[in-house]
Amino acid sequence: xxxxxxxxxxxxxDEKVQESKDIVVTSExxxxxxxxxxxxxxxxxxxxxxKEIILTLKxxxxxxxxxxVFTGAGDYYCSGNDLTNFTSAAGxxxxxxxxxxxxxxxxxxxxxxxxxxxxxxxxxxAVGIAVTLLGLFDAVYASDxxxxxxxFSHLGxxxxxxxxxxxxxxxxxxxxxxxxxxxxxxxxxEAWAQGLVSEVFPDSTxxxxxxxxxxxxxxxxxxxxxxxxxxxxxxxKEKLHAVNAEECTTLKARWLSEECINAIMNFVSRKAKx
Amino acid sequence: xxxxxxxxxxxxxDEKVQESKDIVVTSExxxxxxxxxxxxxxxxxxxxxxKEIILTLKxxxxxxxxxxVFTGAGDYYCSGNDLTNFTSAAGxxxxxxxxxxxxxxxxxxxxxxxxxxxxxxxxxxAVGIAVTLLGLFDAVYASDxxxxxxxFSHLGxxxxxxxxxxxxxxxxxxxxxxxxxxxxxxxxxEAWAQGLVSEVFPDSTxxxxxxxxxxxxxxxxxxxxxxxxxxxxxxxKEKLHAVNAEECTTLKARWLSEECINAIMNFVSRKAKx
Amino acid sequence: xxxxxxxxxxxxxDEKVQESKDIVVTSExxxxxxxxxxxxxxxxxxxxxxKEIILTLKxxxxxxxxxxVFTGAGDYYCSGNDLTNFTSAAGxxxxxxxxxxxxxxxxxxxxxxxxxxxxxxxxxxAVGIAVTLLGLFDAVYASDxxxxxxxFSHLGxxxxxxxxxxxxxxxxxxxxxxxxxxxxxxxxxEAWAQGLVSEVFPDSTxxxxxxxxxxxxxxxxxxxxxxxxxxxxxxxKEKLHAVNAEECTTLKARWLSEECINAIMNFVSRKAKx
Numbered sequence: 001x002x003x004x005x006x007x008x009x010x011x012x013x014d015e016k017v018q019e020s021k022d023i024v025v026t027s028e029x030x031x032x033x034x035x036x037x038x039x040x041x042x043x044x045x046x047x048x049x050x051k052e053i054i055l056t057l058k059x060x061x062x063x064x065x066x067x068x069v070f071t072g073a074g075d076y077y078c079s080g081n082d083l084t085n086f087t088s089a090a091g092x093x094x095x096x097x098x099x100x101x102x103x104x105x106x107x108x109x110x111x112x113x114x115x116x117x118x119x120x121x122x123x124x125x126a127v128g129i130a131v132t133l134l135g136l137f138d139a140v141y142a143s144d145x146x147x148x149x150x151x152f153s154h155l156g157x158x159x160x161x162x163x164x165x166x167x168x169x170x171x172x173x174x175x176x177x178x179x180x181x182x183x184x185x186x187x188x189x190e191a192w193a194q195g196l197v198s199e200v201f202p203d204s205t206x207x208x209x210x211x212x213x214x215x216x217x218x219x220x221x222x223x224x225x226x227x228x229x230x231x232x233x234x235x236x237k238e239k240l241h242a243v244n245a246e247e248c249t250t251l252k253a254r255w256l257s258e259e260c261i262n263a264i265m266n267f268v269s270r271k272a273k274x
Numbered sequence: 275x276x277x278x279x280x281x282x283x284x285x286x287x288d289e290k291v292q293e294s295k296d297i298v299v300t301s302e303x304x305x306x307x308x309x310x311x312x313x314x315x316x317x318x319x320x321x322x323x324x325k326e327i328i329l330t331l332k333x334x335x336x337x338x339x340x341x342x343v344f345t346g347a348g349d350y351y352c353s354g355n356d357l358t359n360f361t362s363a364a365g366x367x368x369x370x371x372x373x374x375x376x377x378x379x380x381x382x383x384x385x386x387x388x389x390x391x392x393x394x395x396x397x398x399x400a401v402g403i404a405v406t407l408l409g410l411f412d413a414v415y416a417s418d419x420x421x422x423x424x425x426f427s428h429l430g431x432x433x434x435x436x437x438x439x440x441x442x443x444x445x446x447x448x449x450x451x452x453x454x455x456x457x458x459x460x461x462x463x464e465a466w467a468q469g470l471v472s473e474v475f476p477d478s479t480x481x482x483x484x485x486x487x488x489x490x491x492x493x494x495x496x497x498x499x500x501x502x503x504x505x506x507x508x509x510x511k512e513k514l515h516a517v518n519a520e521e522c523t524t525l526k527a528r529w530l531s532e533e534c535i536n537a538i539m540n541f542v543s544r545k546a547k548x
Numbered sequence: 549x550x551x552x553x554x555x556x557x558x559x560x561x562d563e564k565v566q567e568s569k570d571i572v573v574t575s576e577x578x579x580x581x582x583x584x585x586x587x588x589x590x591x592x593x594x595x596x597x598x599k600e601i602i603l604t605l606k607x608x609x610x611x612x613x614x615x616x617v618f619t620g621a622g623d624y625y626c627s628g629n630d631l632t633n634f635t636s637a638a639g640x641x642x643x644x645x646x647x648x649x650x651x652x653x654x655x656x657x658x659x660x661x662x663x664x665x666x667x668x669x670x671x672x673x674a675v676g677i678a679v680t681l682l683g684l685f686d687a688v689y690a691s692d693x694x695x696x697x698x699x700f701s702h703l704g705x706x707x708x709x710x711x712x713x714x715x716x717x718x719x720x721x722x723x724x725x726x727x728x729x730x731x732x733x734x735x736x737x738e739a740w741a742q743g744l745v746s747e748v749f750p751d752s753t754x755x756x757x758x759x760x761x762x763x764x765x766x767x768x769x770x771x772x773x774x775x776x777x778x779x780x781x782x783x784x785k786e787k788l789h790a791v792n793a794e795e796c797t798t799l800k801a802r803w804l805s806e807e808c809i810n811a812i813m814n815f816v817s818r819k820a821k822x
Contacts, residue, residue, distance in 0.1 A: 117455055138451035152776060153768040164779040170446035172718035172743030173780070177686035180780070181665055181773050182765045194743075195446030195468075217456045220427040221533040225455050228426060231438040231524055232447065232454070235517065243783065250779055259769040391729055412725035444720035469720030469742075491730045494701040495807040499729050502700060505712040505798055506721070506728070509791065 023052045024073070025059075030218035032065040039074030044082035045129065047099070050107045057110045066222040068114065069214060070137075071121035077146060080128025083155075086255065087268050093256060101252035108161050108244045111136040112237060117217070117225050121210055122146040122188075122197070131179075132159060134196055135166030136240070138229060141213075142188040142197045143206040151183035155267065156260030158250050165243040170195045297326045298347070299333075304492035306330075306339040313348030318356035319403065321373070324381045331384045340496040342388065343488060344411075345395035351420060354402025357429075360529065361542050367530060375526035379518055382435050385410040386507075386514045391491070391499050395484055396420040396462075396471070405453075406433060408470055409440030410514070412503060415487075416462040416471045417480040425457035429541065430534030432524050439517040444469040571600045572621070573607075578766035580604075580613040587622030592630035593677065595647070598655045605658040614770040616662065617762060618685075619669035625694060628676025631703075634803065635816050641804060649800035656709050656792045659684040660785060665765070665773050669758055670694040670736075670745070679727075679744075680707060683714030684788070686777060687746045689761075690736040691754040696744060699731035703815065704808030706798050713791040718743045 024035040034056055036043035060068045072078050089096030111118070111133060120134055122142040131148045134140050152158055159167070159180045167176035171194040178184040191197040201209050254260050298309040308330055310317035334342045346352050363370030385392070385407060394408055396416040405422045408414050426432055433441070433454045441450035445468040452458040465471040475483050528534050572583040582604055584591035608616045620626050637644030659666070659681060668682055670690040679696045682688050700706055707715070707728045715724035719742040726732040739745040749757050802808050 117451065134448070135446075138447055138455065140448045153772040156769045156772050158772060158776045158779055164776070165783050166447075168780055168783075169443065169717065170448075172683075173686055173714075174682070174688045174718075174746040175743060176780070177665065177777075178746050181686065181776050182768070195449060198448040198452050220456070221430045221537065223531065223533050224427040224430050224432060224528065227524060227528065228432045228438070228455050229451075231432060231521060232442055232450070234520070235439050235442075235513075239783075246782070247779060250775060254772065254775065257771065259771050263769065391725065408722070409720075412721055412729065414722045440721075443717070444722075469723060472722040472726050494730070495704045495811065497805065497807055498701040498704050498706060498802065501798060501802065502706045502712070502729050503725075505706060505795060506716055506724070508794070509713050509716075509787075 022046065022049050023056060025056050027063065027065055029215045030064075030066040030222075031214060032060040032063060032068040034060070034068065034070050035073055036070070036078050037073040039072075039076065041082065042076040042079035042125075042127075043072045043074070043130075044079045046082050047085050047103060050103050054107055054110045057114050061113075061115055065116070066218040066220070066225065067117040067119060067214065069119045069121055072123050074124070075145075076124045077120075077122045077126040078130035079125070080130050083264055083268055086264060093261065097252050097255040100255065101248045104160060104251070105244055105248040108133070108136070108248075109241065112162070112233075112240045112244065115226055115230065116222075117229060119214060121207075121214075123206065125149065128152070129161055131196075132161035132163035132167070135163050135170060136161065139198045140196065141206075141210045142191065142200050143203040144188050144200050145203045146188045146191075146197075146200075147185055148179070148188075148191045148196060149183070149185040150179050151185075153181055154183050154263065156257060156263040157254050158247070160244075160247045160251055162240050162243045162247065164247055165239065167196075296320065296323050297330060299330050301337065301339055303489045304338075304340040304496075305488060306334040306337060306342040308334070308342065308344050309347055310344070310352050311347040313346075313350070315356065316350040316353035316399075316401075317346045317348070317404075318353045320356050321359050321377060324377050328381055328384045331388050335387075335389055339390070340492040340494070340499065341391040341393060341488065343393045343395055346397050348398070349419075350398045351394075351396045351400040352404035353399070354404050357538055357542060360538060367535065371526050371529040374529065375522045378434060378525070379522040382407070382410070382518045382522075383515065386436070386511060386518065389500055389504065390496075391503055393488060395481075395488075397480065399423065402426070403435055405470075406435035406437035406441070409437050409444060410435065413472045414470065415480075415484045416465065416474050417477040418462050418474055419477045420462040420465075420471075420474075421459055422453075422462075422465045422470060423457070423459040424453050427455055428457050428537065430531060430537040431528050432521070434518075434521050434525055436514050436517045436521065438521055439513065441470075570594065570597050571604060573604050575611065575613055577763045578612075578614040578770075579762060580608040580611060580616040582608070582616065582618050583621055584618070584626050585621040587620075587624065589630065590624040590627035590673075590675075591620045591622070591678075592627045594630050595633050595651060598651050602655055602658045605662050609661075609663055613664070614766040614768070614773065615665040615667060615762065617667045617669055620671050622672075623693075624672045625668075625670045625674040626678035627673070628678050631812055631816060634812060641809065645800050645803040648803065649796045652708060652799070653792055653796040656681070656684070656796075657789065660710070660781075660788045660792065663774055663778065664770075665777055667762060669755075669762075671754065673697065676700070677709055680709035680711035680715070682744055683711050683718060684709065688744065689754075689758045690739065690745045690748050691751040692736050692748050693751045694736040694739075694745075694748075695733055696727075696736075696739045697731070697733040698727050701729055702731050702811065704805060704811040705802050706795070708792075708795050708799055710788050710791045710795065712795055713787065715744075 022038045024037045026033045086093055086096045117138045120137045120140045124145055125147045127149045131150050167180055175194050188197060188200045192200050296312045298311045300307045360367060360370045391412045394411045394414045398419055399421045401423045405424050441454055449468050462471060462474045466474050570586045572585045574581045634641055634644045665686045668685045668688045672693055673695045675697045679698050715728055723742050736745060736748045740748050
């Protein structure tokens with residue numbers, strides 16, 4: 001349903017508006033579609049991808065689309081932060097932590113500030129920041145093959161993307177803690193019951209049903225949708241920015257902690273042995 | 275179960291306390307019952323009805339009832355704002371928008387400030403402001419024939435009655451946006467799952483079960499209920515007033531926008547052709 | 549699965565750390581277990597028990613456990629505040645109300661400020677403050693024999709333990725009011741649907757499944773869990789303290805009201821006649 005195959009080079013509606021390997025952005029039917037396209041790595045996010053998404057959202061804020069949609073190529077939606085962002089950093093962990101906190105804060109801010117309806121089409125498993133970011137989306141449609149996993153404690157880390165605020169607000173602390181502190185993995189149905197997901201679809205009809213619906217939504221009066229979202233978001237925009245700043249500061253310290261470094265080293269070396 | 279047939283004229287408990295055509299107010303068993311009574315128009319709210327409800331809630335604040343209950347006459351609970359409030363306004367749309375925003379703000383404030391338990395008995399479909407207001411009620415009982423529909427974007431409008439705050443707080447943004455921006459219509463069961471409705475009853479036993487329960491609740495110590503509600507409401511009363519003001523300002527501008535005027539004209543002319 | 553039978557007298561891990569009749573505190577596998585142990589009175593809380601729990605939480609804040617867990621001995625989790633705290637007070641109701649409000653505020657503050665993951669293992673019925681406090685826990689596991697009942701209005705009282713804030717936030721006002729104002733008793737499954745309970749287990753396997761899970765959680769990096777909880781709690785710690793203060797002031801006045809005194813006298817004399 002997207003237009004990856006459409007003509008390129010010119011800027012405009014119904015055309016591919018940005019060239020990239022790991023992020024594919026297309027525009028059609030009033031929808032800016034942002035596809036994470038690193039399927040061999042389960043769409044894990046590199047520093048470059050964070051930066052590219054910041055630019056993509058900036059462009060989508062003012063293009064002629066009515067809504068913006070994130071999805072993933074392949075079986076995964078997104079496996080979260082690529083841990084080699086840390087282990088392969090030229091300046092070592094401290095430099096990586098400093099740089100990472102700056103990029104992360106700007107990245108999350110671009111979601112807080114995005115002015116149009118923002119929809120996630122969760123085609124498969126979501127991990128870490130790919131899950132926590134959903135609290136900043138306006139609607140989340142999930143295949144019944146999707147799962148939602150935030151193993152922050154297991155990796156010696158702490159929640160980000162304002163999830164320390166949005167998750168307890170959305171689902172209550174009894175359920176937010178199971179995810180954010182204890183790393184409980186949720187099925188799509190469980191994520192729906194807890195308010196993280198708007199609706200779950202059978203995987204076999206997922207793409208068809210969701211995109212049909214999204215094309216209909218994209219035809220609604222765009223100013224009304226933008227202004228209604230602004231009303232909703234303004235109730236907590238200041239709070240969200242403060243939470244994001246605090247989470248990034250906390251996470252930077254976590255990244256340099258023994259708990260975190262040991263956990264990441266174990267994770268990466270286990271992967272390397274496979 | 276109400277006392278519409280009881281003697282009239284005298285002010286007091288267990289009697290009809292206010293005379294009107296479109297709003298019928300009765301008092302019995304410690305309950306002030308406010309019935310929207312314009313069934314030929316699906317209980318759509320005229321400017322006059324807004325003003326009458328403001329007065330009714332003011333009276334009910336200090337009468338000898340323990341709780342107040344809204345319900346609708348006929349098959350509908352309430353089809354929302356009567357769009358002829360705009361198209362039939364003597365001074366044209368601009369005058370109607372100015373007047374409408376003032377009345378709406380005072381109307382919603384009277385729900386924010388109402389000091390006793392406020393219950394909605396949703397006997398059938400609810401639309402627009404009849405839905406959004408439910409976020410300011412203390413309990414909502416619904417027939418399984420009830421539906422909940424807020425097609426604001428379809429009409430070029432934006433959310434009111436503090437729903438830009440109460441709905442995301444109650445159900446998370448993934449579900450609030452589907453209602454408030456995308457105009458998704460909910461069944462009673464869906465509204466229950468999302469916290470908007472306290473309990474759903476089969477239509478056949480709805481009235482009997484709900485009023486039995488309400489009569490029992492109305493016998494509880496009234497000061498305790500009033501003071502407990504005050505504790506709860508005070509946590510966000512200031513915020514609710516600020517949200518209401520902002521929503522009314524936004525909606526006034528919407529009413530004068532091309533998107534909205536076109537949508538309302540289309541809606542009214544479609545109706546006229548039927 | 550706990551170590552009540554373990555050696556006593558020395559302070560340290562895997563040992564009984566505090567001596568008491570009505571509160572039994574043990575430490576094992578990184579878990580501080582706090583058991584309400586007054587089964588003949590359904591674990592109702594006396595003034596002494598409130599004070600003991602304050603001290604216990606203070607100790608558990610800095611001991612070498614990763615998490616702290618509350619549970620009840622016998623069939624009940626906890627039947628709430630022991631009403632003889634009022635009727636048996638030496639200085640009469642006024643003295644009891646003053647003292648009660650001071651102790652309650654400090655008691656609730658010790659839950660607001662507790663820095664580690666705090667889990668409730670709800671083995672049976674919970675009443676009153678044993679229910680409202682759950683809004684300050686990080687996870688709540690319930691047997692399917694558990695029930696959740698807050699008959700504040702029936703006793704002429706008002707909500708405490710920040711539930712006037714946490715319950716509407718968690719479940720929306722349509723459901724919070726049914727509990728806090730109308731005294732509706734919830735099953736474990738209903739409490740789960742409304743976000744008060746993290747997960748419900750069949751009573752036959754409850755203890756085994758829950759403690760297996762808790763022992764696994766207690767092995768996660770403790771600093772990550774503590775810091776993640778701090779991030780979450782800091783978003784509303786100031787608000788929670790303010791709500792607690794307001795609730796205690798309100799409740800002190802309630803305790804001296806005619807509605808409340810009559811309700812408690814009726815309750816105690818009914819009990820005495822059995």
